[in-house]
Amino acid sequence: MFLFKRPLISALFRRKIQYPKSLNIKPLITFQINKMSTTVTIPEKQSVIYYDKTGGPEVLQFSTDFPVPSDLASNEILVKNRYSGINYIETYFRNGIYPASFPYIPGREASGEIVAIGSDVKNFKIGDKIAYLGNQNFAQFTKLDSNKVSIINVGANATDDQLKLYAASLLQGLTAITLINEAYNVKEGDYILVTAAAGGVGLILVQLLSKIKKAHVIAVASTNEKLNKAKVNGAEFLLNSSELSYDQIADKILEITNGKGADGIFDSIGKDSFEMDMKSIKRKGTIVSFGNASGAVSPLSITRLSPKNVKIARPQLFGYVTEPEEFQFYTESLFDLIKNGDLKIDIYKVYALKDYKTATIEMEGRKTSGKILLEIPN
Numbered sequence: 078m079f080l081f082k083r084p085l086i087s088a089l090f091r092r093k094i095q096y097p098k099s100l101n102i103k104p105l106i107t108f109q110i111n112k113m114s115t116t117v118t119i120p121e122k123q124s125v126i127y128y129d130k131t132g133g134p135e136v137l138q139f140s141t142d143f144p145v146p147s148d149l150a151s152n153e154i155l156v157k158n159r160y161s162g163i164n165y166i167e168t169y170f171r172n173g174i175y176p177a178s179f180p181y182i183p184g185r186e187a188s189g190e191i192v193a194i195g196s197d198v199k200n201f202k203i204g205d206k207i208a209y210l211g212n213q214n215f216a217q218f219t220k221l222d223s224n225k226v227s228i229i230n231v232g233a234n235a236t237d238d239q240l241k242l243y244a245a246s247l248l249q250g251l252t253a254i255t256l257i258n259e260a261y262n263v264k265e266g267d268y269i270l271v272t273a274a275a276g277g278v279g280l281i282l283v284q285l286l287s288k289i290k291k292a293h294v295i296a297v298a299s300t301n302e303k304l305n306k307a308k309v310n311g312a313e314f315l316l317n318s319s320e321l322s323y324d325q326i327a328d329k330i331l332e333i334t335n336g337k338g339a340d341g342i343f344d345s346i347g348k349d350s351f352e353m354d355m356k357s358i359k360r361k362g363t364i365v366s367f368g369n370a371s372g373a374v375s376p377l378s379i380t381r382l383s384p385k386n387v388k389i390a391r392p393q394l395f396g397y398v399t400e401p402e403e404f405q406f407y408t409e410s411l412f413d414l415i416k417n418g419d420l421k422i423d424i425y426k427v428y429a430l431k432d433y434k435t436a437t438i439e440m441e442g443r444k445t446s447g448k449i450l451l452e453i454p455n
């Protein structure tokens with residue numbers, strides 16, 4: 078069951094931090110709020126994943142001695158995380174493709190319980206369970222601005238399984254649903270190419286494209302096992318990127334489409350597959366390049382778009398769910414699809430927080446499919 082309560086932004090002021098009587102964690106620390114202090118039972122130290130410099134998985138550290146955020150502002154809430162979703166984007170920050178400041182705690186989405194609120198917070202209370210898009214949640218505790226649009230109150234009675242599902246579906250589900258409606262509005266009967274088709278975003282794309290949009294899905298993945306998973310989820314044509322070069326894959330796509338090419342391409346591989354996209358896109362088709370798994374696409378001259386009047390989009394999720402109405406619309410659509418059984422979230426594996434390094438080595442080594450998650454210790 079999914080509950081969606083829209084956060085209400087309050088103009089009222091309160092001067093006390095609230096905390097649950099049931100939470101009995103030692104030692105005590107003091108929160109400073111609007112120059113007032115309140116003693117709450119939150120531990121001083123927490124377990125986190127962090128890194129101090131860019132690099133490969135070897136830079137990742139697990140600490141049980143990292144400070145819990147203690148400077149809660151009046152509009153902020155403190156969340157005790159339960160599950161955090163692992164997303165490929167973490168590798169871009171760690172490798173230095175995207176800028177990071179140190180010490181850097183990864184994490185973009187999680188679910189958990191609110192354990193402290195600032196004095197002005199009216200839209201949430203202690204004990205509320207939430208799912209959210211936000212940073213720094215490969216950690217036991219995360220501080221959030223309660224007025225951010227990307228927090229969903231899932232109800233105090235949400236079960237552990239529901240919290241797991243929320244953390245598994247939010248970022249990748251919203252990405253897939255916005256890409257196929259906004260970046261290229263897929264039409265019934267379109268031929269659509271999906272790369273990394275058995276990945277987290279990939280498996281959701283394949284389902285939505287085939288079942289909801291009623292498009293013909295051409296799936297690219299690196300093993301037959303992954304392709305079989307894409308097929309079970311609705312892919313019609315399967316192309317193995319370990320057996321075929323990207324150039325040969327482009328030829329196959331032209332064959333499948335009687336020489337016309339794909340109406341739309343959702344490519345998350347980036348650099349290595351970009352020329353495949355240009356070769357296999359249809360006249361007036363749209364290439365949606367939304368990831369850098371093999372590196373960022375090299376700069377190109379816009380005159381390359383002219384021979385086939387091609388459109389290229391390079392979107393990011395947050396640009397589609399910036400406004401509260403957008404976030405609410407797409408989140409409700411996503412959870413309705415899951416609730417109705419039209420979309421299945423394939424949770425491949427749940428790792429302990431301390432094992433994030435192993436998890437990302439497996440993800441970057443292309444060993445995983447579907448969604449991978451971190452379980453955050455109590």
Ligand SMILES: NC(=O)c1ccc[n+]([C@@H]2O[C@H](COP(=O)([O-])OP(=O)(O)OC[C@H]3O[C@@H](n4cnc5c(N)ncnc54)[C@H](OP(=O)(O)O)[C@@H]3O)[C@@H](O)[C@H]2O)c1
Nearest residue numbers: 164165273276277278298299345368369370371393394443
């Ligand atoms: N723009 C946005 O807002 C947005 C939001 C979410 C995700 N994304 C992007 O979407 C993509 C998928 O994300 P995800 O979290 O769902 O990850 P994922 O697809 O579960 O994992 C990445 C997959 O990429 C494929 N891959 C292809 N070339 C690779 C290479 N050189 N190195 C490593 N993997 C390679 C692998 O599948 P095969 O082995 O089958 O090729 C691998 O399993 C990522 O590129 C991510 O950055 C973008």
